[in-house]
Amino acid sequence: MNISLKRLYGRVGLVSVLVVGIAVSVGALTLRTGGVGTAQGASKTACKYYLVSFQGPENIFMSTEQKGALQAGKDFGIPVVFEGPPKFSVPQQVNLLRDVLASHPCGVATGLADPKALNAPIMALLQAKIPVVLWNVQDFKPGSGPIGNLAYVGQDELQSGTKLASHLAPMLKKGVQVVYGVDYAGELVAQERYKGVKATLAAQGISTSELVVGANPTAGVGILQAYLQTHPNVKAIVSNGATTAQAAALYVQQKHLQGKVTLASFDMAPPIVTAIKSGIQSFALDQQPYLQGYMAMVNLFLYHARGFQPVNVNTGTFFVDKTNVAAFEKLVNAGVGA
Amino acid sequence: VKTIVDQDTRDAAPVQGAVARILGLLGRGSARAMRQKEFGAIVALLVTGGVFAAWSPYFLTGDTLSNAATVTAEYGFLAVGVTMLMIAGEFDLTTGVMFALVPMLMAHLYVVSHWPVELAFLTALLAAAGCGLLNGILTVKFRIPSFITTLGMSFFWKGLLVGLTAGYPIALSGREPRLLRYMGGSVWSAANALYYPAIWYLVVVVVFVYILEFTSWGNYIFATGSNALAAKALGVPVGRVKIGCFMLSSVLAGLAGCMILGYQSSADPSQGTDFEMFAIVAAVVGGTSLFGGSGSIAGSVIGSMIIAISGSGLVLVGAPAAWYQAFVGVILILAVIVNLRTSGLEASSLIRLIKGSPLTRRRTETAAPQ
Numbered sequence: 001m002n003i004s005l006k007r008l009y010g011r012v013g014l015v016s017v018l019v020v021g022i023a024v025s026v027g028a029l030t031l032r033t034g035g036v037g038t039a040q041g042a043s044k045t046a047c048k049y050y051l052v053s054f055q056g057p058e059n060i061f062m063s064t065e066q067k068g069a070l071q072a073g074k075d076f077g078i079p080v081v082f083e084g085p086p087k088f089s090v091p092q093q094v095n096l097l098r099d100v101l102a103s104h105p106c107g108v109a110t111g112l113a114d115p116k117a118l119n120a121p122i123m124a125l126l127q128a129k130i131p132v133v134l135w136n137v138q139d140f141k142p143g144s145g146p147i148g149n150l151a152y153v154g155q156d157e158l159q160s161g162t163k164l165a166s167h168l169a170p171m172l173k174k175g176v177q178v179v180y181g182v183d184y185a186g187e188l189v190a191q192e193r194y195k196g197v198k199a200t201l202a203a204q205g206i207s208t209s210e211l212v213v214g215a216n217p218t219a220g221v222g223i224l225q226a227y228l229q230t231h232p233n234v235k236a237i238v239s240n241g242a243t244t245a246q247a248a249a250l251y252v253q254q255k256h257l258q259g260k261v262t263l264a265s266f267d268m269a270p271p272i273v274t275a276i277k278s279g280i281q282s283f284a285l286d287q288q289p290y291l292q293g294y295m296a297m298v299n300l301f302l303y304h305a306r307g308f309q310p311v312n313v314n315t316g317t318f319f320v321d322k323t324n325v326a327a328f329e330k331l332v333n334a335g336v337g338a
Numbered sequence: 339v340k341t342i343v344d345q346d347t348r349d350a351a352p353v354q355g356a357v358a359r360i361l362g363l364l365g366r367g368s369a370r371a372m373r374q375k376e377f378g379a380i381v382a383l384l385v386t387g388g389v390f391a392a393w394s395p396y397f398l399t400g401d402t403l404s405n406a407a408t409v410t411a412e413y414g415f416l417a418v419g420v421t422m423l424m425i426a427g428e429f430d431l432t433t434g435v436m437f438a439l440v441p442m443l444m445a446h447l448y449v450v451s452h453w454p455v456e457l458a459f460l461t462a463l464l465a466a467a468g469c470g471l472l473n474g475i476l477t478v479k480f481r482i483p484s485f486i487t488t489l490g491m492s493f494f495w496k497g498l499l500v501g502l503t504a505g506y507p508i509a510l511s512g513r514e515p516r517l518l519r520y521m522g523g524s525v526w527s528a529a530n531a532l533y534y535p536a537i538w539y540l541v542v543v544v545v546f547v548y549i550l551e552f553t554s555w556g557n558y559i560f561a562t563g564s565n566a567l568a569a570k571a572l573g574v575p576v577g578r579v580k581i582g583c584f585m586l587s588s589v590l591a592g593l594a595g596c597m598i599l600g601y602q603s604s605a606d607p608s609q610g611t612d613f614e615m616f617a618i619v620a621a622v623v624g625g626t627s628l629f630g631g632s633g634s635i636a637g638s639v640i641g642s643m644i645i646a647i648s649g650s651g652l653v654l655v656g657a658p659a660a661w662y663q664a665f666v667g668v669i670l671i672l673a674v675i676v677n678l679r680t681s682g683l684e685a686s687s688l689i690r691l692i693k694g695s696p697l698t699r700r701r702t703e704t705a706a707p708q
């Protein structure tokens with residue numbers, strides 16, 4: 001009895017799985033044909049616009065990028081999809097690009113986080129005549145093949161380093177040192193910014209060194225303190241990354257170093273807004289991620305639907321300091337400033 | 339139950355060898371010291387601390403040590419809970435995400451929903467206890483290895499946290515209530531001030547050392563971890579002990595996160611990344627067995643200290659800070675080797691070790707983990 005009941009349950013289960021499966025696939029087919037049929041200019045709107053990142057919207061920066069891209073989708077009435085792995089991963093970005101290629105997209109925006117690894121999937125998109133714009137991470141050696149000639153939407157990183165340093169230098173005396181703190185070692189973008197910072201400060205007689213502060217602000221305070229104790233000539237901390245910026249602000253606040261150690265940072269986050277408001281940090285340089293996501297989609301839309309060539313858009317080098325931090329805080333509170 | 343545990347200790351007690359008698363008290367004393375679960379950790383702490391102190395005059399200063407105390411507390415809270423749970427024979431990989439989830443909930447309730455801060459705090463801790471209860475029930479009732487349950491739950495909570503917060507941190511922006519100041523603020527206002535997390539950590543350590551070593555609950559935990567079947571036969575509520583430890587681990591991790599909310603005046607959904615691993619490192623360096631039934635909270639304190647001093651210590655001696663994790667990895671393995679080679683060490687084999695003769699079979703047997 002028991003066994004036959006079990007068998008019966010098994011059969012019923014199997015049959016219901018089959019029925020549901022068939023129903024779902026039939027439904028999907030009708031939906032799909034329906035979608036193509038009802039849309040105007042079927043061949044153009046059936047495809048989607050993709051933003052393929054090396055990192056998903058799990059941090060404030062990427063979630064702001066995503067909001068910008070999706071808003072562009074709403075404003076222009078186009079289907080926009082943001083794709084990114086849960087943690088920073090170029091291999092997963094490569095896989096996502098391959099999946100996106102298979103779906104015949106209208107256009108793809110993606111960041112060149114690793115030029116070598118991303119060369120093949122981007123070339124595959126270009127060969128399939130799919131428009132591509134570079135976004136957030138530019139080609140740091142442009143002119144090298146078709147990828148180097150693509151339009152870029154984002155911050156010019158070398159220039160952002162130069163601008164930050166030019167802004168910082170007048171606040172410092174000649175002969176002092178600056179430490180450039182990063183959240184992670186070996187980040188491509190961080191290195192490019194560092195080049196700009198180092199060269200510009202060196203021209204002013206200020207030397208710069210690099211320090212990995214790490215991804216934990218509490219431990220970062222100790223690392224910064226150890227570094228400044230052994231390098232007493234360091235009079236400014238330039239942070240690349242939200243954790244380092246927060247550690248620097250905590251450090252200056254705890255050790256009463258306001259006015260003695262100048263703080264500046266790349267990119268924004270709510271703790272940085274607080275630090276600028278209270279005068280602990282002098283300024284930050286924002287690259288406006290919301291605009292990056294938005295403008296990348298605008299570029300692709302204008303190309304696919306209207307035939308205009310994608311253009312370079314420099315969203316960056318927006319200075320936030322005590323004079324305009326209140327306005328910026330409104331953007332942060334609205335969830336579009338980062 | 340007490341007798342089982344005592345029996346274990348007696349089995350591991352040194353057999354007085356002839357050579358030991360010759361060396362007398364000195365030999366026996368040092369053998370006893372080396373047999374302590376915390377021996378590897380103490381050696382590692384003395385070696386790393388000694389090298390840093392000898393190398394840099396800035397290491398043994400109030401500035402460096404006060405910050406190291408805060409970092410010790412940060413990892414240490416997690417390590418206390420994880421140690422108790424590992425003694426009971428289970429793992430917890432959700433502590434890192436609890437360190438972010440619980441303070442985010444508290445900050446949300448306080449800053450966004452305008453709840454009274456005390457109520458927000460208690461609700462967040464209750465939520466942590468609930469998460470621990472879920473870990474425990476999934477592990478005990480469904481008999482899934484806790485490595486898997488807590489791995490799955492940590493993914494689940496991380497995903498939920500990112501989904502709900504969109505990665506946005508919550509800053510207190512000037513609205514720091516008194517409760518949070520007493521949880522994470524400075525005890526006094528000098529540059530080398532101690533911060534409250536270190537004080538509360540000390541309290542928690544004392545309380546849980548007492549519970550673990552001097553109460554029947556402590557005995558239950560050891561008995562559950564060393565032989566759950568035997569313990570059950572003797573009337574130990576094995577399931578409840580494990581579930582209790584899971585809840586404790588989650589609550590302590592959440593508590594640490596709330597204190598850091600007070601310390602840095604903001605909560606970030608991405609904070610606590612890899613902390614679950616650091617907590618396990620601290621516990622294992624401190625002599626806690628991966629197989630349950632053996633471990634010490636004092637050891638986890640020393641393990642947390644080593645992790646904490648390594649960060650700034652490496653910078654002080656001029657090593658690139660990027661090597662921090664590599665360094666902690668080496669310390670972990672060295673400390674475990676020392677622990678395994680010295681646990682259950684007899685006076686006679688200590689002499690053999692000093693003389694450099696190969697390990698005896700008897701020693702390898704006693705040294706093998708349960």
